[in-house]
Amino acid sequence: MVHMTARKIGVTELVLRDAHQSLMATRMAMEDMVDACEDIDQAGYWSVECWGGATFDACIRFLNEDPWKRLRTFRELMPNSRLQMLLRGQNLLGYRHYEDMVVEKFVEKSAENGMDVFRVFDALNDPRNMAKAMQAVKAVGKHAQGTICYTVSPVHTVEGYIKLAGQLLDMGAESIALKDMAALLQPQPAYDIVKGIKDTYGDVQINVHCHSTTGVTLVSLMKAIEAGADVVDSAISSMSLGPGHNPTESLVAMLEGTGYTTDLDMERLLKIRDHFAAVRPKYKEFESATLVDTDIFSSQIPGGMLSNMESQLKAQGAGDRIREVMEEVPRVKADAGQPPLVTPSSQIVGTQAVFNVLMGRYKVLTGEFADLMLGYYGECLGERNAEVVELAKAQAKKEPITDRPADHLKPEWDELVKAASNLDGYDGSEEDVLTNAMFPGVAPKFLATRDQGPKNVGKTEAQMKAEAAAKKGSPDRPGITGPVKYNVTIAGRSHSVAVEPA
Amino acid sequence: MVHMTARKIGVTELVLRDAHQSLMATRMAMEDMVDACEDIDQAGYWSVECWGGATFDACIRFLNEDPWKRLRTFRELMPNSRLQMLLRGQNLLGYRHYEDMVVEKFVEKSAENGMDVFRVFDALNDPRNMAKAMQAVKAVGKHAQGTICYTVSPVHTVEGYIKLAGQLLDMGAESIALKDMAALLQPQPAYDIVKGIKDTYGDVQINVHCHSTTGVTLVSLMKAIEAGADVVDSAISSMSLGPGHNPTESLVAMLEGTGYTTDLDMERLLKIRDHFAAVRPKYKEFESATLVDTDIFSSQIPGGMLSNMESQLKAQGAGDRIREVMEEVPRVKADAGQPPLVTPSSQIVGTQAVFNVLMGRYKVLTGEFADLMLGYYGECLGERNAEVVELAKAQAKKEPITDRPADHLKPEWDELVKAASNLDGYDGSEEDVLTNAMFPGVAPKFLATRDQGPKNVGKTEAQMKAEAAAKKGSPDRPGITGPVKYNVTIAGRSHSVAVEPA
Known part of the structure; x- marks a missing residue:
């Protein structure tokens, strides 16, 4: 051919x-990225994803780094690139719905600080939860990408996804993202x-995002491209595979000689690869051991959700009941109307499954799960279990809703400004207001310590060696962890002596 | 669809x-495989590859295990499966050509001990080096699979590979293997x-074998299947990826919903997976760190060959010259007529490249490289560099040949029997004669120690902990590696005390 x-x-x-985020719990410090930015900027990517909920959260929670400043730095270092973010629709980067004005403010500020492409999604695929954010993106003249979260369930069909794409296009989406956060998207x-x-709506731009956990999704990208996909997501090889994504260089090689090409600059890619190959070992302690896992095709449980549930169980001394919880998840998911499992629905369903196993099925509902059952997160494709809805009503003392959840919210911007202005370290910016609005549990401490500058939680080889030596005793200077008894002879007389660090 | x-x-x-072989230097002991055999036998595979040059070599070199007995054990444990081996044509499992009767004996004995499918290849793709082995396989009524070694060079074309397939079919191949030992086979x-x-020769069975090093070859398997491939090779997920192969479970998932199916039993696959997931950590010290590497598309140097050259350089105190050697390899390969780089041509070309860098280009030729230049390994597709051929003639004091290399060999079976019969531990079997014929440097020691039984060079977690503790000092009992000085106060008087283990 x-x-x-x-x-x-x-x-x-x-x-x-x-x-x-997928490989090292979102811990990478900005200083470990800046030196790669010029090559990334020049490599010929369609866009550079660089911001989202978890990176924002990790910045202020672990890295004492201002995420807005990170964004501005990216903007400065990559002047030729489309910067792209992942936005949880009406949730913004947080875990609840925000009133529309807050959504507008957030989008405005993100655009102002340098964002170009907003990949807007909703965990339940409810278009009403994406509408305001998309409208706000269009209002500031940026690229609004409507997102389909891919999942597999008895109620999810190819036709349903095509219909959702139409709804997103009606809302003004400039492109459609097919987002496969759990590596469930098979080639067919x-x-x-x-x-x-493409057949239904003409030549609309389609972006495809897959994780690589199940080992099969590079083939899915190939088939998506053959079907007409325009943009696909990948990660440079030294930061790829496992719970992460397919390697960028392999994608390039895959298309060689076919009717498709990426036009990426391989010299630049190799430099980016070498940069992150050197950085990655610093974050080893945050890495998952998963290389390939096809269990998810039967369990439907994404890796991150599984490890969350495991730690919840362990905290309750019930680490041995993970199998039961894994079997409970599909039932809870079905009762809730088959939501895709992605933040925050994955946490809500997972935690309820843990509660069901530990305390009896639906004996206790979490507040979030009750809200999910009552429509406060939006609509799912499947029908909710009416009995569980009754339990939720009784426990939450709220009525179910069927309209757009955010319509039940009162204006809150002024209050959010007031809340921020009471915080130590608040600099008077709307960015700070938004930071506190989205992460009220973490932001106050961050704002108070911000002027101490970013922390790098990665460890150089020298640091790791020093720590290991301190922990285990180095050959040169054995670490004494408790009193050690010796028989010591001084001037011919034997003594029993206990020695411990001073 | x-x-x-x-x-x-x-x-x-x-x-x-x-x-x-690819992931842990062929070190896995038989005892770490036997418990998986029933599930492998029942999973529905077309064949089970279980024997070849490196496994044979490792058995007698490192594991004090009789490879013939390993084969018989596999036969016994997997009565329903086609057992498959990789056979280096006229080289058998060794590194030189054997006279035809030895080839016949080896094939007979392998069949007798349980082998069903013989994947016959030649490093140079010279059909004359495969003819005798294929004929011998057919003579004992087993499956003779003719092999195309895939490489990329200015003289290798799709048409050339198709022509080679025809030659193999003319020689009686029951199926054709497309063997991609370096993960170079791109989808197109x-x-x-x-x-x-398929278009040229009708519905001949085609098997496709790919490594996964470059991250792209699962897509190549998909495209091969779409083009009509009948059988593809994979490895259970817990023993997959990196320099190994694509995961079997991912292959199954890849085909779901397409016009193809594997009919493998997923329950069995998961048991096989879990078995090897538990075994793999024991061999950690033999594992390569490579996860994905696309450099080979430009360097053409397989991973195993690269590490060989690196250790040769290091042994000469020239570890810093690997870049020069990597640049020399394509030149040496071209001078030799573009042989594919696979055992033994990869070693021959690699070692000559090292010699060229260390001593000047072709100042010294290895005996093997001279033989390669003079046709003693067979014919390559490309033209050899005439000047280098002259150097080879002068150094080896031999004339070039153009006929089948094995035609220059004298009958050697009787001598091989005599050689074996002089060895301690020789049991009088033709299997022992063949073992010594193929690995004369290792077999004598193995035969002498065989009755001590197999060694397992894998390490359990307990063994690894004990070793680490002995090396570093455990937290409970700090290891004191030399005298340590303390100031010790006893009854109010301070002493300078040196303490060392009793």
Whole structure:
């Protein structure tokens, strides 16, 4: 087969956001990224994903780093690139719905600080939860990408996803993202969904995002491309695979000689690769051991959700009951109307499954799960279990709703400004107001310590050695961890002596 | 797309041979495999690859295990499976050509001990080096699979591979293997070669073998299947990826919903997976750190060859010259007529490249390289550099040949029997004669120690902890490696005291 003119496939590089979020618990410090930015900026990517909920959270929770400043730095270092973020619709980067004005403010400020492409999603795929954010993005003249969260359930069909794409386009989406956060997207549905959207709505731009956990999704990207996908997501090889994403260089190699090409600059890619190959070992303690895991095809439980539930169980001394919880998850998911499992629905369903196993099925509902059952997170495709809805009503003492959840919220911007202005270290900016609005449990401490500057929680080889030596005793200077008894002879007389560190 | 009747794709499971060869230097002991055999036997594989040159070598070199007995054990434990081996044509499992009667004996004995499918290859893709072995396989009524070693060079073309397939079929090949030992096979050539063979020769069975080093070859398997491939090779997920192979479970997931199916039993696969997930950590010290590496697309140097050259350089105190050697390899390969780089040509070309860098280009030729230049390993597709051929003639004091190399060999079976019969521990079997014929440097010691039984070089967690403790000092009992000085106060008087282990 000879292809005279190859169709150009855009690539979104994930290394600055989702790659380190998935591989090393979002811990990468900005100083470990800046030196790669010029090469990233020049490599020819369609966009550079670099911001989102977890990176924002980790910045203020673990790194004492201002996420807004991180964004401005990216903007400065990558003047030629489309910067891209992941936005949880009406949740913004937090875990609850915000009133519309807060959504507008957040989008405005993000755009002002340098964001170009907003990938707007909702955990339940409820378009009403994405509408305001998309409208706000369009109002500031930026790229509004409507997102389909891919999941597998008895009520999710190719036709349903195609219909959702239409709703997103009606809302003004400039492109459609097919987002596969759990590596569940197999080649055939990838092909069918992309082809269906193109056939139904004409040449709308489609971006495809897959994790690599199940080992199969590079093939899904190939089939999506054959079906007409325009942009696909990948991560530079030294920050790829496992719970992360498919390697960018492999994607390039995959398309060689086919009717498609990425036009990426391989010299630049190798420099980016080498940069992160040197950085990655510093964050080893945060890495997951998973290399490939196809269990998720049967369990439907994303890796991050599984480890969350495991730690909840361990905290209750019930670490041995994970199998029961894993079997409970599909039931809870079904009772809730088959929400996709992604933040925050994955946490809500997972925690309720843990409660069900530990305390009896639906004996206790979490507040969040009750809200989910009562429509306060929006609508799911499936029907909710009416009995569980009754339990939720009784426990939460609230009525179910069917309209847009955010319509039940009162204006809150002025109050949020007031709350921020009471905090130590508040600099008077709307960015600080938003930071505190989204992470009220973490922001006050962060604002108070911000002027101490960023922390790097990665460890150089020298630091790791020093720590290991301190812990275990180095060969040169054995570490004494408690009193040690010796028989010591001084001037011919034997003494029993206990020695411990002073 | 709805596919009413999916075409069944056969799968060859590699975990018992190439997977541990590629991931852990072929060190896996038989006792770490036996418990998985029933599940492997019942999972529905087309064949089970379990024997080859490196496993044979490692058995007698490192594991004090009789490889013939290993084969018989596999036969006994997997009565329902096609057992498959990799055979280096006229080289058998060794590193030189053997006279035809030795080839016949080896094939007879392998069949007798339980082998079913012989994947016959030649490093240079010279059909004359495969003819005798294929004939011998057919003579004992077993499956003779002719092999195309895939490489990329200015003289290798899709058409050339299709032509080679025809030559193999003319020699009586029952199936054709497309063997990609360096993970160089990209999706488009995979498609084109398989399609070309099917279009040219009708419905001949095609097996495709890929390594996963470059991260792209699961896609190549997909395209090969779309082009008509009948059987593909994979390794159970817990023994997959990196320099190994694509995960079997991912392959199954890849085909779901397409017009193809593997019909593998997923319950069995999960048991096999769990078995090797538990075994793998024991061999950690033999594992390579490579997860994905696309450099090979430009360097053409397989990972194993690279590490060989690195250790040769280090042994000469020239570890810093690996870049020069990597640049020299393509030149040496071109001068030799573009042989694919696979055992033994990879070692021959690699070592000569090291010599060229350390001593000046072709100042010294290895005996093997001279033989390669003079045709004693067979013919390559490309033209040899005439000047280097002259150097080889002068150094080796031999004339070039153009006929089948093995035609220059005298009958040697009787001598091989005599040689074996002089060895301690020789049990009088033809198997022992063959073992010594193929590995004369290692077999004598092995035969002498065989009755001590197999060694397992893997380490349990307890063994590793004990070793680490002995090395570093455990937290409970700090290891004192030399005298340590303390100031010790006893009854109010201070003493300077030196303490060391009693």
